[in-house]
Amino acid sequence: xxxxxxxxxxxxTRDLTxxxxxxLLLILAIIFEGSTMPEGVSVGLYTIAxxxxxxxxxxxxxxxxxxxxxxxxxxxxxxxxxxxxxxGEHGEGVAVMLFFxxxxxxEKHAVKRSRASIRALMDIRPDEARVILDGEERMEDAEDxxxxxxxxxxxxxxxxIDSEIILGSASVDTSGMTGEAIxxxxxxxxxxxxxxxxxxxxxILKTVRTAENSAASRILALVEEAGENKSVEERFITKFSxxxxxxxxxxxxxxxxxxPIFNITSLENAIYRALMFLVISCPCALVISxxxxxxxxxxxxxxxxxxxxxxxxxxxxxxxxxxxxxxTGTLTTGKFEIQKALPKGISEEELIELAAxxxxxxxxxxxxxxxNVSHSKKKPVTQTEYAGEGIxxxxxxxxxxxxxxxxxxxxxxxxxxxxxxxxxVARDGVFVGELILSDSVKTEASNTVSSLYSLGVKTTVxxxxxxxxxxxxxxxxxxxxxxxxxxxxxxxxxxLRLLRSANEKVAYVGDGINxxxxxxxxxxxIAMGGVGQDAAIESAxxxxxxxxxxxxxxxxxxxxxxxxxxxxxxxxxxxxxLLILILGALNIANMWLAVFADVGVAVIAILNSMRTLISRRxxx
Amino acid sequence: MKIxxxxxxxxxxxxxxxxxxxxEGKEGISSAKINFLTEKLTVETxxxxxxxxxxxxxxxxxxxxxxxxxx
Numbered sequence: 001x002x003x004x005x006x007x008x009x010x011x012x013t014r015d016l017t018x019x020x021x022x023x024l025l026l027i028l029a030i031i032f033e034g035s036t037m038p039e040g041v042s043v044g045l046y047t048i049a050x051x052x053x054x055x056x057x058x059x060x061x062x063x064x065x066x067x068x069x070x071x072x073x074x075x076x077x078x079x080x081x082x083x084x085x086x087x088g089e090h091g092e093g094v095a096v097m098l099f100f101x102x103x104x105x106x107e108k109h110a111v112k113r114s115r116a117s118i119r120a121l122m123d124i125r126p127d128e129a130r131v132i133l134d135g136e137e138r139m140e141d142a143e144d145x146x147x148x149x150x151x152x153x154x155x156x157x158x159x160x161i162d163s164e165i166i167l168g169s170a171s172v173d174t175s176g177m178t179g180e181a182i183x184x185x186x187x188x189x190x191x192x193x194x195x196x197x198x199x200x201x202x203x204i205l206k207t208v209r210t211a212e213n214s215a216a217s218r219i220l221a222l223v224e225e226a227g228e229n230k231s232v233e234e235r236f237i238t239k240f241s242x243x244x245x246x247x248x249x250x251x252x253x254x255x256x257x258x259x260p261i262f263n264i265t266s267l268e269n270a271i272y273r274a275l276m277f278l279v280i281s282c283p284c285a286l287v288i289s290x291x292x293x294x295x296x297x298x299x300x301x302x303x304x305x306x307x308x309x310x311x312x313x314x315x316x317x318x319x320x321x322x323x324x325x326x327x328t329g330t331l332t333t334g335k336f337e338i339q340k341a342l343p344k345g346i347s348e349e350e351l352i353e354l355a356a357x358x359x360x361x362x363x364x365x366x367x368x369x370x371x372n373v374s375h376s377k378k379k380p381v382t383q384t385e386y387a388g389e390g391i392x393x394x395x396x397x398x399x400x401x402x403x404x405x406x407x408x409x410x411x412x413x414x415x416x417x418x419x420x421x422x423x424x425v426a427r428d429g430v431f432v433g434e435l436i437l438s439d440s441v442k443t444e445a446s447n448t449v450s451s452l453y454s455l456g457v458k459t460t461v462x463x464x465x466x467x468x469x470x471x472x473x474x475x476x477x478x479x480x481x482x483x484x485x486x487x488x489x490x491x492x493x494x495x496l497r498l499l500r501s502a503n504e505k506v507a508y509v510g511d512g513i514n515x516x517x518x519x520x521x522x523x524x525x526i527a528m529g530g531v532g533q534d535a536a537i538e539s540a541x542x543x544x545x546x547x548x549x550x551x552x553x554x555x556x557x558x559x560x561x562x563x564x565x566x567x568x569x570x571x572x573x574x575x576x577x578l579l580i581l582i583l584g585a586l587n588i589a590n591m592w593l594a595v596f597a598d599v600g601v602a603v604i605a606i607l608n609s610m611r612t613l614i615s616r617r618x619x620x
Numbered sequence: 621m622k623i624x625x626x627x628x629x630x631x632x633x634x635x636x637x638x639x640x641x642x643x644e645g646k647e648g649i650s651s652a653k654i655n656f657l658t659e660k661l662t663v664e665t666x667x668x669x670x671x672x673x674x675x676x677x678x679x680x681x682x683x684x685x686x687x688x689x690x691x
Contacts, residue, residue, distance in 0.1 A: 111657070
């Protein structure tokens with residue numbers, strides 16, 4: 001890897017040396033041409049200058065001819081510069097080649113910089129892990145580490161593989177993964193994701209996934225694959241570039257042949273105009289800068305914990321008119337605590353214990369609340385989750401059901417009349433009590449909603465499966481205009497469909513398995529909370545790695561910036577090229593302007609695109 | 621089968637697209653995509669890894685000597 005990097009900079013220096021040498025000769029030639037020296041001397045100098053600058057380009061052009069690619073950029077540049085020399089425009093011939101080289105060197109440098117900054121942003125996956133085996137530590141390729149291996153991570157190091165902490169506690173910088181600047185503390189028993197940096201102390205970990213399936217690898221894969229889902233703009237450029245070069249080259253031929261035939265101008269002048277066309281015939285400015293804007297946006301956003309699934313997400317995200325939110329875990333923290341336990345015929349502790357046993361191992365937020373209070377080691381034989389209803393767990397000696405009224409009805413459990421409508425628990429078909437859980441609204445929720453309004457979103461809706469009072473209370477706190485409650489996943493889906501058919505561009509923000517259909521249906525599905533929930537990640541278009549809602553307005557802003565840059569570049573490059581083509585055909589432009597239309601425009605467009613890469617890393 | 625390679629030494633996205641088209645035109649390769657910025661080549665093929673690499677590598681070398689393809 002290092003070797004190839006050195007090679008690139010070596011190539012760059014060689015290019016620069018050649019450019020400088022050729023430029024000096026060019027200046028010398030221009031001076032001699034104006035002096036009393038015989039003409040042969042200056043022409044000789046011009047020729048040498050062109051040979052020095054162009055040797056590599058000529059060689060590549062020859063290869064292009066060999067593979068019968070007569071529209072090769074280098075071939076066309078070679079024709080333009082040699083052609084200019086032949087018709088006596090020596091200085092311009094050399095200049096075309098020189099500026100082409102200079103532009104290329106700049107492009108290479110810009111691309112290298114962009115790649116390096118993307119790589120730095122994406123440098124979240126260590127290649128090696130320190131495996132502890134038979135009391136000895138040994139570095140191994142992270143890819144070879146099996147699930148259940150014991151590894152250690154020291155202060156300052158990045159966690160290589162998703163693991164459970166078996167010894168030690170530490171504060172951990174998760175900014176590379178979530179964009180959150182504030183360190184989080186982890187203790188024994190916690191699951192720690194790969195890609196985070198341990199700030200103090202040493203952690204002994206037991207791996208729970210392979211490196212390939214770990215969070216860091218999955219993020220990298222998402223970002224890399226994002227390049228394959230192209231935006232409208234990128235697809236336009238690909239199509240456009242296929243036609244642009246042939247059309248310009250054919251126009252050049254037409255000019256060179258027909259202008260002299262119809263006696264409009266001399267053969268030499270017609271050729272000069274045609275050569276100008278060849279100089280402008282590369283769509284390079286667009287072909288490089290537009291994908292670069294999108295990729296820069298994707299890479300930069302990733303460092304803020306915002307993952308776009310592709311360039312095609314930017315346009316709908318930039319023009320959202322409605323945002324629908326899930327409530328639990330999205331607008332609220334999703335960290336439940338047991339507020340009240342109302343047992344029937346058993347003790348309070350027993351009720352909590354039964355609920356916890358049934359939910360053990362489930363991903364649902366309620367399960368997490370219960371896992372902290374459970375003591376039982378008993379594992380269910382089977383566990384079936386009914387989306388939006390609850391869970392049924394079968395043990396060797398009993399069957400437990402935990403969920404809402406719909407689930408109890410499904411199972412034919414007889415309920416009491418005076419229910420608070422919370423989490424109902426049944427053992428072997430008999431109602432044994434209910435639990436009342438509550439969580440709090442996220443602190444940034446109301447700010448997020450108001451910045452969405454100021455970004456032009458007109459409608460905000462909350463789609464909740466929860467009871468009326470709770471749903472309305474949350475909606476009011478965060479400033480959401482419309483709250484729909486007691487919805488099943490099917491009804492959420494239906495409500496979202498209605499919203500879309502009302503001509504709105506709708507984003508749906510959610511998490512968890514209940515939300516997968518809605519995430520897939522929305523114009524933009526936004527999944528909160530990292531790579532934990534596979535179904536949500538699969539169907540979402542944007543994944544927010546942290547739990548912070550304020551990344552949503554940020555994601556919209558980034559998408560607008562990227563689109564603005566891409567569209568400006570397209571308009572600017574096309575306008576300049578077209579203008580100079582017209583002026584060139586009318587003999588008003590000259591070769592210098594043509595070179596600007598090619599290289600100058602490319603440089604400006606690339607610099608503009610590189611703005612998307614300005615690091616958005618949080619300040620720690 | 622989907623195979624991913626790292627491809628370095630490409631001059632510009634235009635050339636990348638051209639090379640991808642050439643590779644795609646080879647027998648046994650159903651699709652070839654090059655991401656210029658991440659320098660990744662993704663090939664879909666019914667060939668085995670060795671055969672596929674042979675074709676990719678020789679096509680790239682014929683395109684330009686500066687290009688390097690690594691697994």
